[in-house]
Amino acid sequence: MKKNLWIGGEYQSASSYMELKNPFNLEILAHIGIANQGDVLSAIKAAEDAKDIMTEMPAFERAEILEKVAQYLKDDREECARLIALEAAKPLKAAKSEVDRTIMTYTFAAHEARRIHGETVPMDAAPGGQGRLAFTIREPIGVIAAITPFNFPMNLVAHKVGPAIAAGNSVVLKPASQTPLSAYKIADYFHAAGLPAGALNVITGSGSKIGDILMKDDRIKMITFTGSPEVGRYIRENSGLKRVTLELGSNSALIVDEGVQIANVIPRIVNGAFAYQGQVCISIQRIYVHEKVFEAFVEKFVSETHKLKAGNPLEEDIDISAMITRGDVQRTKDWVEEAIKNGAELKAGGHSEEGIFQPTVLVNVASSEKVSCEEVFAPVVHINSFRHFDDAINLVNDSKYGLQAGIFTNDIHKALQAAKKLHVGGVMINEIPTFRVDQMPYGGVKMSGMGREGIKYAVEEMTELKLISFKTE
Known part of the structure; x- marks a missing residue:
């Protein structure tokens, strides 16, 4: 044609x-x-x-x-x-x-x-x-x-x-x-x-x-x-x-506070990280989880990630398919391997097959790694812990990007603090940063x-x- x-x-x-x-x-x-x-x-x-x-x-x-x-x-x-x-x-x-x-x-x-x-x-x-x-x-x-x-x-x-x-x-x-x-x-x-x-x-x-x-x-x-x-x-x-x-671009971040019923929110967070192979401007790339729920969160997140089905995009039950180019697959592989070499721990994925990069979960990633500070635009997410809420806010803001950010919390004061202090175009409270409906204002700050x-x-x-x-x- x-x-x-x-x-x-x-x-x-x-x-x-x-x-x-x-x-x-x-x-x-x-x-x-x-x-x-x-x-x-x-x-x-x-x-x-x-x-x-x-x-x-x-x-x-x-x-x-x-x-x-x-x-x-x-x-x-x-x-x-x-x-x-x-x-x-x-x-x-x-x-x-x-x-x-x-x-x-x-x-x-x-x-x-x-x-x-x-x-x-x-x-x-x-x-x-x-x-x-x-x-x-x-x-x-x-x-x-x-x-x-x-x-x-x-x-x-x-x-x-x-x-x-x-x-x-x-x-x-x-x-x-x-x-x-x-x-x-x-x-x-x-x-x-x-x-x-x-x-x-x-x-x-x-x-x-x-x-x-x-x-x-x-x-x-x-x-x-x-x-x-x-x-x-x-x-x-x-x-x-x-x-x-x-x-x-963006490297959208999500904060998960203590007290959140993580079993209820993880399926949505996984979807926000890996939908359309992570090739979404507001795809979740960085997750900061309170240290009290960190281990349980990672375990359940990885378990939910393993449920995703990869394959031909024309099949009705497929969640993940090929990235847009084979070059992007190689770039993603290089960035993930670089992070692992520098101390990150691989919990899921990390490999590709026929243009499909498997949903990848890393933990304890330095903010200087490309999978954190750059826009990965791939099915890759990293999960780090925090102790104090102010530290989580600072971690989110420690980025050249500022499109949207999300926070799950039961504390209204922390929610309002995030709304005020997060330097982004949109703050999603008790929602993933990947959320968008088409009548709302949408755009970012910084890069x-x-x-x-x-x-x-x-x-x-x-x-x-x-x-x-x-x-x-």
């Missing part, structure tokens, strides 16, 4: 193509068009040409288009889940969950399209402001470049395209090279739903080459990116005065990025606030 570029409301052939392989069995799924400079500029022009049409489109029409896309996803749920499983090696039950979330994300976007509004401004609150009526409105920012990762190939596309369309913008979408088919599927749905030609363009190929063109073109008014901190920093430093939203997603909050990022003032006297 050959997949061409989606530009200006139609598929256009590329000058060259690349093989897209299934990460699990390495079978060729398709040949994907590689956009050259001319293709990228054509996509930008198409989005620029559609910009005024989108600006003038009534809110209810934008909302109806988004609702139709959500309905198409409902109708094709099984097909879409299978597509995600094929190109991303996401276990089928996790892929179905992603499709369900994508439906909700576009539904929330439709809701937000209908309620974008400003507010009145009390001008007479300051001397000289009397005799004036003023209010604000929100206007679309223009052409938005969206760059998305492989791990949620439909829902993270939705978190950028949904609010962009809701706000009346046009989009140039660059999906991850490993998961372009999901993005092209969404483009088909928007076209069928009546989105004007050029309002959504999908271009695939080299991330660095396409990204450089998007960053330098003045017609692009905003870049919204999810990916590595290194690329995020490069985009931030080279995008001039463009608005930038960055959702970057985890800047700006917020979650439809309402993304719409604010993707619109300009304009003040209108009338002199009435």
Whole structure:
């Protein structure tokens, strides 16, 4: 199957193509068009040409288009889940969950399209402001470049395209090279739903080459990116005065306090650590457990980990499948072996087979080890103990990342202390840091990025606030 570029409301052939392989069995799924400079500029022009049409489109029409896309996803749920499983090696039950979330994300976007509004401004609150009526409105920012990762190939596309369309913008979408088919599927749905030609363009190929063109073109008014901190920093430093939203890395931490009924929470924690092979920005990577329950926690955690089933992502009962590339498997193996060499104790996993890295549990890992201080983005978690609660807070904060953190505790004072002192974008109390529903604000601090997603909050990022003032006297 050959997949061409989606530009200006139609598929256009590329000058060259690349093989897209299934990460699990390495079978060729398709040949994907590689956009050259001319293709990228054509996509930008198409989005620029559609910009005024989108600006003038009534809110209810934008909302109806988004609702139709959500309905198409409902109708094709099984097909879409299978597509995600094929190109991303996401276990089928996790892929179905992603499709369900994508439906909700576009539904929330439709809701937000209908309620974008400003507010009145009390001008007479300051001397000289009397005799004036003023209010604000929100206007679309223009052409938005969206760059998305492989791990949620439909829902993270939705978190950028949904609010962009809701706000009346046009989009140039660059999906991850490993998961372009999901993005092209969404483009088909928007076209069928009546989105004007050029309002959504999908271009695939080299991330660095396409990204450089998007960053330098003045017609692009905003870049919204999810990916590595290194690329995020490069985009931030080279995008001039463009608005930038960055959702970057994390090594999410969880605190488990004494007194917690660990048998009740461990299944959820295991899921938060190993779901989709740990290839989730807010996957649990570091667990800090009070010393009084540490040994029991580790024993039960390892036991629960051994229940996970690895294999073909298309099978309904599979929990773990292949990592996105064989290179990532080797990197993970190297990091784990390095930690063990430096004193960490291996309790489970630590090896791979046919692209599947087995769920791995380490204990007593130094904070300087890569499996702790870097984003491992793999099915690897480490468990350390703490004695004093302040020490646990400091251990969580001892990171260059700050996306989300979680804490299980029965002490309201400790919960409030964590809420105040944890330097992250979101604190999940009596919940894992991997928790996310699609209407909530989502984003981080430090090297985890800047700006917020979650439809309402993304719409604010993707619109300009304009003040209108009338002199009435």
